Amino acid sequence: MHDRDRIGRRVREVLAQVLDVPAKSIDQDFSATSSVAWTSLNHLMLISQLETEFDVVFSNQEIRELTSYTTIVDTLGRRLDSVA
């Protein structure tokens, strides 16, 4: 079982860099609808940076759904568990 807290910290860091928001401000409710910086282009770059950071490839379905902090952490947790 991968440590969700550790995944959460790394996701927060990537989100903070790509979207230029303080890592502290990224909570469970942080999402594309709550952040103006989360544009479609930034979404594309965010996905690609997460793929590099966690060494995974997301499916089309996942890319469409990964629009909040919580879904990103949950999806990564599932993916990393199934690899382990």
Added chain:
Amino acid sequence: MTSDHRIDSATLQRIASGVLPNQPWSAYQAAARSLDRIPWESIPEHLRTRVAMLGSFTLDPFVPVLRVEAARVGLWLEPYVAPYGQYVSELLDPNSGLYRFQPHVTFLAIDADVLWNQRWAETQPLKSEPVVGGLLTPLFAGLDVFDRAGSGILVMNDFVLPRLSSEGVNAFRSKGTFAHTVAHANKHLRLRLASRDDTFLFPLSDAVAQVGRAQAFNWRTHYRGHVTWSDPLMRDVAERYVGFALAAMGKATKCIVLDLDNTLWGGVLGEDGPAGIALGPQWPGSEFVDFQRELLDLQRQGILLALCSKNNESEVLAVLREHPSMLIREAHLAAYRINWEDKATNIRALARELNIGLDHMLLIDDSPHERTWVHDQIPELRVPDPPADPSMYAGWVGSLSSLMVLRQTAEDAQRTRQYQESRVREEYRGAVGSMEDFLRGLGLRVAIDHVEDESMSRVVQLLAKTNQFNLTTRRHDEATIRRQIASGAWRVYTMKVADRFGDFGLTGAAILEQEADAWHLESFLLSCRVIGKSVETALLARIAEDARAAGASALSAEFIDSGRNQVASALLPNHGFATSDDGRWHRPLDLPGPEWPAWISPAALHPTGAVLTNSEGHRDA
């Protein structure tokens, strides 16, 4: 940071140094946002570089990478990104956002997909001519508009086959292949870009090879959102693009200062002796020969080489003159300091001798200790870290972005010789008494002309590069000058200078804007090689004479302080100009003068070009 703090190159470099080479794109994105937070008004004009990017794919993610790499060399980059896929229409429309932006540099980034897409519109068998023509004809029409607009330089990449081809082992026999189409398009592109001084071919194929093709393109982001370049390719291209920006802003390196022991040869001359140093056709030593060859390639483009080494001068001169494998010889060196003084003192002396700013010099030294110490003493000096292994020197020197020469003129090829002549001249200066005696003894000859086709590129180069004796530091490109001359608004003067020690070439220029009853000095500059020879008085005398003949009643001028042109600040008061309420300087022409200096002979160009003769037609003794 408050707005009354002017930031400098070092501040920008500090922000960029937070991003390390192996970090992902998101680190660039974060650093670019830090650059955004610097208040616009605190950025000095001479660091603001307007860069336009036009592309056939999504370039927005490339912008933060380019901005950070620009900051790494001390430039503030103001970007303009054309709307997606609009590169041809932006070039074609003289009122487009591109031209309104007035970029210093325009990068046109095109991937081979644009050829590929055309290909599928064709029926088999594939023919490259209509495919290439269909893309390049409108593009070249756009480049024609760009040339006329006079908007700085344009840099476009070659087409690169993005992946292994499936066209089969017999593809090489046929012209009906995609590989052939790419080669055909590149040939036409190269010819078109080479036909103008202000358009450049960027070898993307080199960058892709350097990164490795398999790592250069990110196919996932390409298909998901037309972001084609991978993180490593963006980084590599940005480092190379920055060289164009530096050169366009007049900040490229003019002189490389070289250490000797373990830099130009292996070992220590003072201990190993001339026969013991590693320099020759076999390893160890062959890697240093190759490194010297790369340095000579730079020297041939007009970048000066100088030596600075803790050694005994006579032993070093013996190696320069007699070592069979030494490629760099005395004739390639603009100056040298070989002694036991500290390197900072020696480099400052070299800067004074060559009349080059320390911020236009670059030190190559294998010793980390020397580099750190010298950089602490002279923060504006470029001091890159060479690879630890000398086998990598030759490849490394080509990667230094500040070593870029955009325009190579006849003067560039002669520059080292001119500095050597100036060394003899300085020795003579030490031997005479007064300044006027010195000038009289120089046997100065000056030829003043209006700009012509042959001298145009040199004038553009002088405008772009001259920082010291430059009244207004206005940078104009060739298209602007031609347009203004054609409109009758400008007269452009050129001045060639020679003395009895040698020929300086075209080293002065002035642009006059003809106003109602006055002639206005829009630009006035001297190359640093002829500062202190009073030739500026000759140029002003000729301008005043022409203005009187044309019925003008006054000359007007302005001095724009760039922070680096103090040497030009006395020009106007010394020649009878007085300040007036409109902030300009005026000089009525009913007053006599300025007088042509008695120690300068007006000269005419010898028919063969470079050599100046007296107006009587015979060579001066």
